[in-house]
Amino acid sequence: MKQIAKVVVDVPVMQTNQPYDYAIPPTLIDRLQVGxxxxxxxxxxxxxGFIVAxxxxxxxxxxxxxxIRPLDLEPVLTKELLQLGEDMADQVYAYRIHCYQTxxxxxxxxxxxxxxxxxxxxxxxxxxxxxxGEDVISWDRALEIEALPQLLxxxxxxxxxxRYLVKSKARVKKKTVxxxxxxxxxxxxxxxxxxKQAKSQRALLEVLMAIxxxxxxxxxxxxxxxDIMPRTLQIAVEKGWMITEDKEVYRDPLKNRHFAQTEAKVxxxxxxxxxxxxxxxxxxxxxxxxxxxxxxxxxxxxxYLQLIGEVLAQNKTALMLVPxxxxxxxxxxxxxxxxxxxxxxxxxxxxTGEKYDEWRKIxxxxxRVVVGARSSIFSPVENLGIVIIDEEHETTYKQEENxxxxxxxxxxxxxxxxxxPVVLGSATPSxxxxxxxxxxxxxxxxxxxxxNQQAMPDxxxxxxxxxxxxxxxxxxxxxxxxxxxxxxxxxEQTVLLLNKRGYSSFIMCRDCGYVHECPNxxxxxxxHMDTKGMKCHYCGHEEPVPNRxxxxxxxxxxxxxxxxxxxxxxxxxxxxxxxxxxxDVDTTRKKGDHERLLAAFGRGDADILLGTQMIAKGxxxxxxxxxxxxxxxxxxxxxDFRSSEKTFQLLTQVSxxxxxxxxVGEVIVQSFNxxxxxxxxxxxxxxxxxxxxxxxxxHQSGYPPYYFTTQITVSDLDEKKAQTKIYEINAKLRNKLExxxxxxxxxxxxxxxxxxxxxxxxxxxxxQKENLxxxxxxxxxxxxxxxxxxxxxxxxxxxxxxF
DNA sequence: AGCACGCCGACT
DNA sequence: GTCGGCGTGCTC
Numbered sequence: 001m002k003q004i005a006k007v008v009v010d011v012p013v014m015q016t017n018q019p020y021d022y023a024i025p026p027t028l029i030d031r032l033q034v035g036x037x038x039x040x041x042x043x044x045x046x047x048x049g050f051i052v053a054x055x056x057x058x059x060x061x062x063x064x065x066x067x068i069r070p071l072d073l074e075p076v077l078t079k080e081l082l083q084l085g086e087d088m089a090d091q092v093y094a095y096r097i098h099c100y101q102t103x104x105x106x107x108x109x110x111x112x113x114x115x116x117x118x119x120x121x122x123x124x125x126x127x128x129x130x131x132x133g134e135d136v137i138s139w140d141r142a143l144e145i146e147a148l149p150q151l152l153x154x155x156x157x158x159x160x161x162x163r164y165l166v167k168s169k170a171r172v173k174k175k176t177v178x179x180x181x182x183x184x185x186x187x188x189x190x191x192x193x194x195x196k197q198a199k200s201q202r203a204l205l206e207v208l209m210a211i212x213x214x215x216x217x218x219x220x221x222x223x224x225x226x227d228i229m230p231r232t233l234q235i236a237v238e239k240g241w242m243i244t245e246d247k248e249v250y251r252d253p254l255k256n257r258h259f260a261q262t263e264a265k266v267x268x269x270x271x272x273x274x275x276x277x278x279x280x281x282x283x284x285x286x287x288x289x290x291x292x293x294x295x296x297x298x299x300x301x302x303x304y305l306q307l308i309g310e311v312l313a314q315n316k317t318a319l320m321l322v323p324x325x326x327x328x329x330x331x332x333x334x335x336x337x338x339x340x341x342x343x344x345x346x347x348x349x350x351x352t353g354e355k356y357d358e359w360r361k362i363x364x365x366x367x368r369v370v371v372g373a374r375s376s377i378f379s380p381v382e383n384l385g386i387v388i389i390d391e392e393h394e395t396t397y398k399q400e401e402n403x404x405x406x407x408x409x410x411x412x413x414x415x416x417x418x419x420x421p422v423v424l425g426s427a428t429p430s431x432x433x434x435x436x437x438x439x440x441x442x443x444x445x446x447x448x449x450x451x452n453q454q455a456m457p458d459x460x461x462x463x464x465x466x467x468x469x470x471x472x473x474x475x476x477x478x479x480x481x482x483x484x485x486x487x488x489x490x491x492e493q494t495v496l497l498l499n500k501r502g503y504s505s506f507i508m509c510r511d512c513g514y515v516h517e518c519p520n521x522x523x524x525x526x527x528h529m530d531t532k533g534m535k536c537h538y539c540g541h542e543e544p545v546p547n548r549x550x551x552x553x554x555x556x557x558x559x560x561x562x563x564x565x566x567x568x569x570x571x572x573x574x575x576x577x578x579x580x581x582x583x584d585v586d587t588t589r590k591k592g593d594h595e596r597l598l599a600a601f602g603r604g605d606a607d608i609l610l611g612t613q614m615i616a617k618g619x620x621x622x623x624x625x626x627x628x629x630x631x632x633x634x635x636x637x638x639x640d641f642r643s644s645e646k647t648f649q650l651l652t653q654v655s656x657x658x659x660x661x662x663x664v665g666e667v668i669v670q671s672f673n674x675x676x677x678x679x680x681x682x683x684x685x686x687x688x689x690x691x692x693x694x695x696x697x698x699h700q701s702g703y704p705p706y707y708f709t710t711q712i713t714v715s716d717l718d719e720k721k722a723q724t725k726i727y728e729i730n731a732k733l734r735n736k737l738e739x740x741x742x743x744x745x746x747x748x749x750x751x752x753x754x755x756x757x758x759x760x761x762x763x764x765x766x767x768q769k770e771n772l773x774x775x776x777x778x779x780x781x782x783x784x785x786x787x788x789x790x791x792x793x794x795x796x797x798x799x800x801x802x803f
Numbered sequence: 804a805g806c807a808c809g810c811c812g813a814c815t
Numbered sequence: 816g817t818c819g820g821c822g823t824g825c826t827c
Binding site for chain 1: 804805806
């Protein structure tokens, strides 16, 4: 008889990062299952936990407490996800509880409340004043009326006690539905008794005569189909003509939207070969990882769609990951159009309620295809048949907060567990993945032709240094201006990319060179045209533009950098007749903005689409024949060994937006480093050339994929404490690690202070793990005390961004 | 994370 | 002599 539950509790610290044993009370023996959330006593409190195992014998040798209650009717985590969470916690140096919370929709994170309740027989007057005749008072209310010290005192005197509440935030949306509860003969009778003026009721009775007896109809259906108003329905219920029930409904993030059914297209030879290779693994339930490298416009999506179609035909499920910004309605349309209601969509713009409902659809097996961003890799699907990661090189697949997992690794883990293939798709694979394909760890599949047989667009590089010398100080070279003019005249469309990566607009005093910095972070503040204010991108601090230089009292400021707004006004000046749509964080802040702007551009409401990175993806409009990159090289100067790779990927990506139909596309790239290899190879659409050269450089300087990397960051409000700690860690690492391990640093982070915390870091480069894992875990274990004092140590395996 | 326990400085 | 500061350790 099993009666001991092992529970991972909601206390995210190193000391409690292990399951605790609890007795299962007799009343709950049949109701508790592995993977459920439960409320348990922990010390004097009540908290939430996850049952990770149910066993016969406890490991703990003390007296066990009992589980208080289950928080779910069914397990929310499958056995697979429980195991994954445990392994992931170990690999990315995270807490197990954090991993489990990350796998679930946010509503499942417990909310805790405390309240004081009156013990029997204490009716003293002063007590009554506080409790106001009730027998409980919430902690917050006590705080509000400043009765907290008094109540804590009463607790000592056993007059009141504290109750800890675990609240669930999950709310199921309900809708009232109506069913008729009256026979045809009764309807006749009622009709005869109605007064002549009761026209609405008469109309309703006629409707009731016509509809099916078992049908449940909503208020909206009565209104839209029969023109019956809610008030009439209410009368009908009062008179007993109809009964009501509250039925569970899903919040539909795509409601009122129609998706035209699409059919599978005939695959070309390359697509067919790729499809077949993956299908074989699906058929034989074998794990494998494929790297599908296809030039922009080569029809990767159609291959994905048909593979998923095959998986569904075999009664399995599919996970389809896309980068957050590519999760546009255009993309969703393709999947909804092919698979309809089988598709669940998951991304950060859904409300918490919508996320919860999409999650439940997946859990219940009602949606067997999940299209989503990073975290949807944890979808509770069973019988997984394929995992596809589109744009696999994108760094958004790496979570930058804890747990710092990479969706690609999780995908491979889950596919192994489910004996199914993974497809990593990209026009510009990450060097890591491409190198793995080279070593036959992954299988390389290539699509070298564009699906429409269209040639790759012609890419021309403009040397902006020359423009500068010939006294053109603007952002647009003469040639780009001519081309834009030409497109406007021909009624074709232009896309302009402003590369904002590693870039900000700041103000500087012309007299003394003072740069306006954030008071909390050691970084210059960004000037925002729309609010005419300064804003810190790291902590959100805002202030007006200073009138006078705080240092020398001068009042001449120079505005550096190029914001999209500034470029837009320059563009409008150059082309007064052009209709321009600007797309950046400022114009896409509200839900649906993104979609609205794209749809407008797609309809031809504008001649020019000007935007940041977010326009580089998924844009597929036939009338775009010119793509201009205003500043190709800002991303080259990032203090990051991947800066060339990122630049190459961005240029290739955005070039692919041109010439996707019968019209020939053209790309203009403006640069101050026109001879840089990343730009040259992007010009010639030569991924392989770039790959070889970049690999040689990485080899030379000892970076991934030749070495693995792990970054350790220490932060504290006190600069000295953080610095001491990082040197301590450094000494320990150098002492314990040997062989080919290299440690870079320690050093101040490139943003040395953020939100008043000081950051120090070091980077470990290694070929074999050896004992690194053990040493890092030791460091983390020992960090417990520091943590309590506000000194944080963070370990990031394979970081994708370096600060 | 909370919370209790416990050991030293400033007060009625 | 006591109140309360927060350093330390525990939670099945």
